[in-house]
Amino acid sequence: MLVSIVVPVLDEKENLEPLAQAVDSALLPAWDYELIFVDDGSHDGSLEVLRHLVSGNRRLGYISFSRNFGHQTALKAGIEAARGGCVITMDGDFQHPPALLPSILEAWKPGIEVVATIRNEAPRGSSGRPSFLKRKTSRLFYALANAFSGQRLEPGSADFRLLSRKAADIIVSMRERELFLRGAVPWMGLPTATVTYEAAPRRSGSTKYSFAKMWTLALDGMTSFGVRPLRLASIAGAFISLAGFVYALYALCMRLFTSRTVEGWTSLLVSVLIVGGIQLLCLGLVGEYLGKLFIEAKGRPGYIVKESFLELGRRGESGERNSGTDQ
Secondary structure, three states, X not given: OEEEEEEEEOOOXXXXXXXXXXXXXHHOOOOEEEEEEEEOOOOOOHHHHHHHHHHOOOOEEEEEEXXXXXXXXXXXXXXXXXXXXXXEEOOOOOOOOHHHHHHHHHHOOOOOOEEEEXXXXXXXXXXXXXXXXXXXHHHHHHHHHHHXXXXXXXXXXXXXXXXXXXXXXXXXXXXXXXXXXXXXXXXXXXXXXXXXXEOOOOOOOOOOOOHHHHHHHHHHHHHOOOOHHHHHHHHHHHHHHHHHHHHHHHHHHHHHHOOOOOOOHHHHHHHHHHHHHHHHHHHHHHHHHHHHHHHHHHOOOOEEEEEEEOOXXXXXXXXXXXXXXXX
């Protein structure tokens, strides 16, 4: 059976050839495979390296975007192009160790549609241990996503997973433009096995997930699988309104039945700040959902392919580099 490996690439020039060699060593001769790189608008010469790699290896192929469309979009594009009986997605920086691929395939047994991986935190002093800030932001990401999305995400999970052909086809059928794969895969509810691993140190380059990108990903996770944030905002608004009504009754009673005046500057200022903050938060949440509707309503393609090179015979192609637009 053919195994498809999908690797999104963003400025990973130094990692591409070693990764292709590592995947080859991990899978052959036991598994037949294809390795599809998805160049997400790199500027470091990654595309030139990919052109060189595919010219000498029929198992390798690539898709190159016209610009950066995002990690999740690159993953979906690779899944759409994959033709294997299963699809494994992984990053190209060696933090998803290629040596784990046989273990993932061994865990894929009859009845199992998804093999997820869970990252164990490396011990103190280990070269693969993430920084303090990275660990804290990662925990914050999972805490926010689990609290607000209504879809349980396992802490330590990542986009290093195996999808059966059935699961991959379901992912391809999801037409939303900003697909959050970490939530979409467990959302399917398909039988899942789990493999744990210890993240290896990045071989070369630096992480592309800044705090801003992590926050954007967290927002996608919170708003892609339900309206729980809006409901929580409504509950908070109702609570604040009730508290304000009770305080208004208290102020009115103090004014009518006592000689004491209500000293209000501090309490008034605090009340205005709290209520104003809640209102802005609610408006922001509504705006987030409206923004998603606006993007989806325009119906633009999820990505634009500048150039691609895939195996001979695929979907009637003759193997030449192609340019075009895909959904």
